[in-house]
Amino acid sequence: MNIHRIAVLPGDGIGPEVTEAALKVLDAVQKSSKRFKLEIIQGEAGYNCIKKYGTNVPPKTLEILKKTEACLKGPMTTPEEAGAPPSAAVTIRKNFGLYANVRPCKTLPGVPSVKPNIDLIVVRENTEGLYFGKEFEVAPGKGVAMRVVTQYASEKVSKIAFELALKRKRHVTCVHKRNILRVTDGIFREAFLTVARDYPSVAIDEVHVDAMAMRLIKEPEKFDVIVTTNMFGDILSDEAAQLVGGLGLAAGANVGDNYGMFEPVHGSAPKYAGQNKVNPIATILAAKMMLEYLNELDAASAIERAVIDVLKEGKIRTYDLGGNSSTIEVGEEIAARVIEFSH
Numbered sequence: 474m475n476i477h478r479i480a481v482l483p484g485d486g487i488g489p490e491v492t493e494a495a496l497k498v499l500d501a502v503q504k505s506s507k508r509f510k511l512e513i514i515q516g517e518a519g520y521n522c523i524k525k526y527g528t529n530v531p532p533k534t535l536e537i538l539k540k541t542e543a544c545l546k547g548p549m550t551t552p553e554e555a556g557a558p559p560s561a562a563v564t565i566r567k568n569f570g571l572y573a574n575v576r577p578c579k580t581l582p583g584v585p586s587v588k589p590n591i592d593l594i595v596v597r598e599n600t601e602g603l604y605f606g607k608e609f610e611v612a613p614g615k616g617v618a619m620r621v622v623t624q625y626a627s628e629k630v631s632k633i634a635f636e637l638a639l640k641r642k643r644h645v646t647c648v649h650k651r652n653i654l655r656v657t658d659g660i661f662r663e664a665f666l667t668v669a670r671d672y673p674s675v676a677i678d679e680v681h682v683d684a685m686a687m688r689l690i691k692e693p694e695k696f697d698v699i700v701t702t703n704m705f706g707d708i709l710s711d712e713a714a715q716l717v718g719g720l721g722l723a724a725g726a727n728v729g730d731n732y733g734m735f736e737p738v739h740g741s742a743p744k745y746a747g748q749n750k751v752n753p754i755a756t757i758l759a760a761k762m763m764l765e766y767l768n769e770l771d772a773a774s775a776i777e778r779a780v781i782d783v784l785k786e787g788k789i790r791t792y793d794l795g796g797n798s799s800t801i802e803v804g805e806e807i808a809a810r811v812i813e814f815s816h
Contacts, residue, residue: 597706
């Protein structure tokens with residue numbers, strides 16, 4: 474039996490509620506499987522830690538993460554005032570070299586979607602670009618931000634995109650704005666083309682980011698894997714999520730060479746905290762992606778099948794999907810389907 478040690482960071486706002494629902498599903502899937510067991514270690518992180526520790530990712534939490542294979546991270550509030558610590562996600566990405574953000578967007582049954590046959594993945598470089606986080610006020614009212622793009626990081630994220638494409642429709646689209654950002658996006662594009670030479674069976678094309686924002690609305694079904702720089706990927710992946718039902722269903726993976734962090738894409742929604750009403754499916758699908766990363770493919774497939782079954786039936790759904798079920802009811806129903814399918 475495989476034993477996987479994973480960290481769980483419930484986060485802020487609605488984070489503890491959606492994380493609890495996902496843990497119910499993970500508990501069901503490991504009980505149904507004789508192949509693996511999860512050793513779960515919970516840690517503190519998020520806005521709630523700043524007053525207590527002076528940081529949103531305490532050193533003790535980083536030590537917990539170092540002793541695990543992967544992390545399931547709940548949504549966390551990011552402070553916006555100048556001089557505040559960077560987001561918890563950015564801190565973890567930098568500490569563990571999680572250079573690729575992987576965001577699947579797929580049409581789901583019973584969920585409003587722009588087109589009926591969307592199935593794409595946005596792969597976003599996770600450590601550079603404007604999110605490198607170096608800004609300066611060079612004179613009163615005049616600010617400058619550094620956009621850092623390297624060939625090394627661009628090649629690494631491009632390789633992730635091509636490896637995903639090999640398991641899918643064998644098509645990768647490079648999104649950039651080289652006609653304006655000729656140096657930085659020029660480096661990204663050239664790195665992409667360099668990696669492409671190692672994958673002759675994968676078709677490639679390139680689209681400017683503004684045109685891509687339009688084409689995702691007009692013809693999303695034409696895309697398979699999209700790879701781009703940090704900020705472009707952040708924006709396009711949220712747009713793509715809305716095409717297939719919104720952020721309540723969108724999960725993301727942050728992966729590097731030796732570690733993976735998995736999270737719902739949506740924020741901590743503090744105005745809904747404690748109401749037990751928000752959709753936990755994004756967090757449950759993040760848990761599914763974590764199991765894929767751990768190579769527990771049957772278990773991941775069982776979760777996906779259970780989510781699809783519950784959505785197709787349409788009886789248990791949260792307010793954002795037109796229902797009135799609670800967060801925990803959705804988690805319990807998906808967990809019950811996982812157990813049912815295993816028998």
